[in-house]
Amino acid sequence: MPATVVIGGQWGDEGKGRIVDLLARDASVIARYSAGNNAGHTIINQLGLFALHLVPAGIFYADKTCIVGNGVAIDPQVLLEEIDSLEARGVSTEKLFVSDRAHVIMPYHPIIDQLDEKLRGPAAVGTTGRGVGPAFGDKVGRMGVRMGDLIDPQAFRERLAFVLPYKNAVLTKLYGAEPLDIEDIFEAYSKFAARLAPRVCDTSRIARAAIERGENVLLEGAQGALLDLDAGTYDYVTSSVPSSTSPGAAIGIGIGPGDITKVVGVYKAYMTRVGNGPMPTELLDETGNILRLQGPRPEIGTTTGRPRRTGWFDAVCSRYSASINSVTSVAITRLDVLDPFPSIQVCTAYEIDGRVVETPPASISAFERAVPRFEELPGWQTDCTQARKFAQLPENAQRYVRRLGQLIGKPIEIVSVGPEREQVIIVDHDLEGA
Numbered sequence: 356m357p358a359t360v361v362i363g364g365q366w367g368d369e370g371k372g373r374i375v376d377l378l379a380r381d382a383s384v385i386a387r388y389s390a391g392n393n394a395g396h397t398i399i400n401q402l403g404l405f406a407l408h409l410v411p412a413g414i415f416y417a418d419k420t421c422i423v424g425n426g427v428a429i430d431p432q433v434l435l436e437e438i439d440s441l442e443a444r445g446v447s448t449e450k451l452f453v454s455d456r457a458h459v460i461m462p463y464h465p466i467i468d469q470l471d472e473k474l475r476g477p478a479a480v481g482t483t484g485r486g487v488g489p490a491f492g493d494k495v496g497r498m499g500v501r502m503g504d505l506i507d508p509q510a511f512r513e514r515l516a517f518v519l520p521y522k523n524a525v526l527t528k529l530y531g532a533e534p535l536d537i538e539d540i541f542e543a544y545s546k547f548a549a550r551l552a553p554r555v556c557d558t559s560r561i562a563r564a565a566i567e568r569g570e571n572v573l574l575e576g577a578q579g580a581l582l583d584l585d586a587g588t589y590d591y592v593t594s595s596v597p598s599s600t601s602p603g604a605a606i607g608i609g610i611g612p613g614d615i616t617k618v619v620g621v622y623k624a625y626m627t628r629v630g631n632g633p634m635p636t637e638l639l640d641e642t643g644n645i646l647r648l649q650g651p652r653p654e655i656g657t658t659t660g661r662p663r664r665t666g667w668f669d670a671v672c673s674r675y676s677a678s679i680n681s682v683t684s685v686a687i688t689r690l691d692v693l694d695p696f697p698s699i700q701v702c703t704a705y706e707i708d709g710r711v712v713e714t715p716p717a718s719i720s721a722f723e724r725a726v727p728r729f730e731e732l733p734g735w736q737t738d739c740t741q742a743r744k745f746a747q748l749p750e751n752a753q754r755y756v757r758r759l760g761q762l763i764g765k766p767i768e769i770v771s772v773g774p775e776r777e778q779v780i781i782v783d784h785d786l787e788g789a
């Protein structure tokens with residue numbers, strides 16, 4: 356089983372980091388393949404709580420190789436801070452490698468990201484402001500700086516001399532902002548380059564060699580399918596090229612698509628979203644507040660600290676995301692958050708302009724008009740955080756999880772009942788019939 360991809364099936368923050376931490380036990384290489392430090396992946400283990408933005412969640416296993424792949428946009432300062440913070444807490448980063456083809460988030464990218472949000476006014480996307488969108492824009496526009504350029508002083512200077520006048524024109528003429536100085540950037544980024552250089556290499560070779568040896572490679576997605584440029588709620592999406600969906604995984608690490616044999620789709624037992632854009636099942640009432648605040652890890656954004664929007668499980672979007680990702684098995688997370696509810700709603704279809712719709716519309720305007728059709732399921736009002744086998748879950752919780760599996764249309768393999776490493780149920784299908 357060479358390569359497994361872990362993807363988010365909703366609008367991000369499904370608990371991918373926590374699932375990768377679990378699955379990494381059986382892999383020899385763990386790699387991030389997309390996005391940048393807009394991602395925030397939380398892991399709680401014996402060393403404490405970690406919020407990772409660029410380093411793969413496999414880093415806590417000293418014997419594994421970790422890769423920041425060619426599909427990631429890297430802010431070198433953020434990466435170095437993350438490495439330093441891990442080392443200071445006793446986590447070795449000796450086997451962490453960075454692709455020479457990965458693009459660099461330059462100082463003008465976060466500035467343009469934030470100025471652009473202001474310019475969009477009421478149509479602001481609600482980005483994380485980390486410069487990720489503008490960095491991928493430059494990648495597609497053939498204006499990017501790659502890690503291989505950054506660590507080669509001559510190439511870096513030539514690249515900056517080509518790109519910066521263009522960026523300064525955008526900053527000054529479009530946004531009325533101050534231009535940036537080439538020497539300041541060169542000096543600061545050369546220091547980052549010197550520290551990162553020993554890790555920068557052709558990481559695709561590492562992944563391909565592991566696959567050829569028959570070892571397991573685990574590919575850690577960021578965000579979620581509903582934030583994807585093509586599949587998501589455009590233009591309230593994130594700008595990662597390659598996509599964070601499973602089809603992007605092969606490109607973003609540099610392996611062939613046929614090497615991917617398993618796709619784990621991670622879904623919360625309800626929905627959340629950070630930033631703007633449609634969310635048909637959103638709850639703006641007390642129920643939404645309970646979903647946000649219930650349990651040990653309230654729904655607060657890992658990267659920006661923004662409160663997450665909350666709502667009931669949306670099977671229309673979730674079935675769609677499982678299908679376009681070729682999900683082979685599902686991990687349901689945060690089931691424990693539903694513990695207090697006497698009854699739980701699940702959206703099984705939308706009504707748009709009087710028509711029943713079972714797949715997400717392309718038009719954002721139609722999405723905004725979608726009225727969810729709900730199915731009501733009984734709650735369990737019992738603490739489920741101690742369950743370690745499916746049969747130990749309250750009967751109505753079992754029923755709820757089974758129903759989610761039916762609606763998503765894929766087998767449920769993992770149920771997470773708390774944020775800690777061991778708070779998890781591996782579902783045995785033969786024995787437990789989920």
Ligand code: GDP
Binds near residue numbers: 367369692774
């Ligand atoms: P990611 O971006 O998909 O890795 O997810 P985040 O780390 O941004 O957000 C998931 C949040 O849920 C984090 O605070 C996790 O610690 C927490 N979490 C993960 N699984 C569970 C669970 O089963 N129960 C609870 N209560 N929290 C969980």
Ligand code: IMO
Binds near residue numbers: 396576591593594
């Ligand atoms: P993880 O990997 C949740 C959202 C932002 C915003 C939109 C565009 O932790 O699940 P961007 O800064 O990417 O241009 O913002 O995408 N977003 C995420 N939401 N989890 C994430 O990552 C996200 N990464 C981006 O909130 O709505």
Ligand code: MG
Binds near residue numbers: 658
């Ligand atoms: Mg997150």
